[in-house]
Amino acid sequence: xIQVEQSPPDLILQEGANSTLRCNFSDSxxxxxxxxxxxxxxxxxxxxxxxxxKQNGRLSATTVATERYSLLYISxxxxxxxxxxxxxxxxxFNKFYFGSGTKLNVKP
Amino acid sequence: xxxxSQTPSxxxxxxxxxxxxxxxxxxxxxxLYWYRQSLGQGPEFLIYFQGTGAADDSGLPNDRFFxxxxxxxxxxxxxxxxxxxxxxxxLCASSFSSGGGNEQFFGPGTRLTVL
Numbered sequence: 253x254i255q256v257e258q259s260p261p262d263l264i265l266q267e268g269a270n271s272t273l274r275c276n277f278s279d280s281x282x283x284x285x286x287x288x289x290x291x292x293x294x295x296x297x298x299x300x301x302x303x304x305x306k307q308n309g310r311l312s313a314t315t316v317a318t319e320r321y322s323l324l325y326i327s328x329x330x331x332x333x334x335x336x337x338x339x340x341x342x343x344x345f346n347k348f349y350f351g352s353g354t355k356l357n358v359k360p
Numbered sequence: 361x362x363x364x365s366q367t368p369s370x371x372x373x374x375x376x377x378x379x380x381x382x383x384x385x386x387x388x389x390x391x392l393y394w395y396r397q398s399l400g401q402g403p404e405f406l407i408y409f410q411g412t413g414a415a416d417d418s419g420l421p422n423d424r425f426f427x428x429x430x431x432x433x434x435x436x437x438x439x440x441x442x443x444x445x446x447x448x449x450x451l452c453a454s455s456f457s458s459g460g461g462n463e464q465f466f467g468p469g470t471r472l473t474v475l
Contacts, residue, residue: 256402285463293449295403295466338402340464346416348393348453348464350402 254279254343258351265329265358273324273354275339283342284315286324289353290335298324298337329358362386364467366452372473373442381437381470385454392435393464394427395451403451409435410457442474 255278265271275284286298299306299313301322306313310329315322326333336353343349365384373379385392391410395403405419409429417427424442429435439446449469455462 283462287466292468293471294468295451297463297465300463340402346408347405347419348395348403349405350395352402 254281254341254349256339256341256349256351258337258339258354260354261352262355263357265356267329267331267358267360269329269358270325270327271329271356273326273337273339273356275322275324275341275351277320277322277339277341277349279320279343281317281320281341281343282345283348284317284322285340285348286313286322287338287340288333288335289338295338326356329356331358331360334358364452364454364465366450366467366470368470369468370471370473372475374475375442375444377442377474379439379442379472381439381450381472383435383437383452383454383467385433385435385452386465388456389454389465390432390457391455391462392429393453393455394435394437395453397449397451397469399448406437439472442472444474447472447474 257276287295301315303317310327312325339351340348393408394406397403407417412432424440427437451469453464453466
């Protein structure tokens with residue numbers, strides 16, 4: 253299989269701060285997605301980003317496929333950003349592998 | 361429907377019982393995936409369907425687990441002789457088709473507790 257590592261495992265921020273979450277993967281992938289898992293367990297799609305850079309409001313993501321990593325940027329964090337952020341990679345065209353997540357706690 | 365739906369949202373059963381978990385994918389999505397998420401971990405792949413057939417079931421932990429998708433839409437994950445270690449959240453996802461270039465969308469999950 254493929255190894256997917258996310259860092260940091262835990263992150264505490266003050267509201268308004270910026271942060272960068274990282275996802276490293278051990279082999280070439282066909283696809284990469286970032287998700288936010290809310291306190292009720294729902295996985296919410298943030299970005300579908302096999303390569304390049306995308307932005308959506310205060311969030312942006314960059315994937316450098318040739319160097320096997322992706323970054324998720326959160327700017328001006330809000331308490332509603334709290335939760336677990338997962339990176340998932342599609343490997344061999346049929347199976348998604350998830351990292352173990354970054355648990356974010358944004359304090360007011 | 362507008363999104364992926366899963367029923368029941370919670371299931372409590374006793375060790376040794378049989379359970380069925382249902383997933384209703386987004387209309388028009390031909391690929392359907394089942395995952396299992398244990399506390400504090402990321403989801404782990406179980407099985408994926410392209411249409412009616414199981415294209416990859418390599419993630420099923422043992423032969424107590426089985427899944428079907430007889431008409432290429434709704435899928436049922438079946439667990440026989442449940443064990444306490446089966447307790448987890450079971451997640452379903454669908455995408456327009458399989459392979460690269462297709463975004464997965466997840467349902468809210470079924471929380472299974474085996475007593």
